[in-house]
Amino acid sequence: MDCPCGSGRTYEECCEPVITGEAPAATAEALMRARYSAYVTEEIDFLLESLHPDHRAEHDAEAVRNWAAGSDWHGLQILDAEAGGPEDDTGRVEFACEYTFEDKDHVHHEVGHFARHQGRWYFVEGDAVRPQPFRREQPKVGRNDPCPCGSGKKFKKCCGAD
Numbered sequence: 001m002d003c004p005c006g007s008g009r010t011y012e013e014c015c016e017p018v019i020t021g022e023a024p025a026a027t028a029e030a031l032m033r034a035r036y037s038a039y040v041t042e043e044i045d046f047l048l049e050s051l052h053p054d055h056r057a058e059h060d061a062e063a064v065r066n067w068a069a070g071s072d073w074h075g076l077q078i079l080d081a082e083a084g085g086p087e088d089d090t091g092r093v094e095f096a097c098e099y100t101f102e103d104k105d106h107v108h109h110e111v112g113h114f115a116r117h118q119g120r121w122y123f124v125e126g127d128a129v130r131p132q133p134f135r136r137e138q139p140k141v142g143r144n145d146p147c148p149c150g151s152g153k154k155f156k157k158c159c160g161a162d
Helices: 016-020 028-041 044-049 053-058 061-070
Strands: 071-083 090-101 104-117 120-128
Touching (some): 016 028, 028 071, 028 104, 053 120
Antiparallel strands (some): 104 120
């Protein structure tokens, strides 16, 4: 089976060894991919185990279980990664994942922060990335302004007609 994380490798050679504890994640990105796959495969214990020990008190296993089990997961995109390599102690991974929950489609876009603790990578916290507001390049055309299409008519009588 293809790995849910979208790496192009099989689950058995990609995220499964990290999730089962057979092999540690070599990088922050590898841990991020394994955490996504754990949501898809409902490996809730791994999600707690891969959370930095300083942040485990905040973990609500029942809420995580309900979200993971109640969602249809559609894919993960790694958008950016800084540090988080085999020689680093911290890393940052920006990602987006698409899923359906309660019949509504969602995109979860986050910057995840990771730290190495006692030789292993852990997820520390995530910052949600909000969409940027739309900003007009040109001033807004008023109803009584000339239509920008060049017809010579007022906007309300041309392209702005209801």
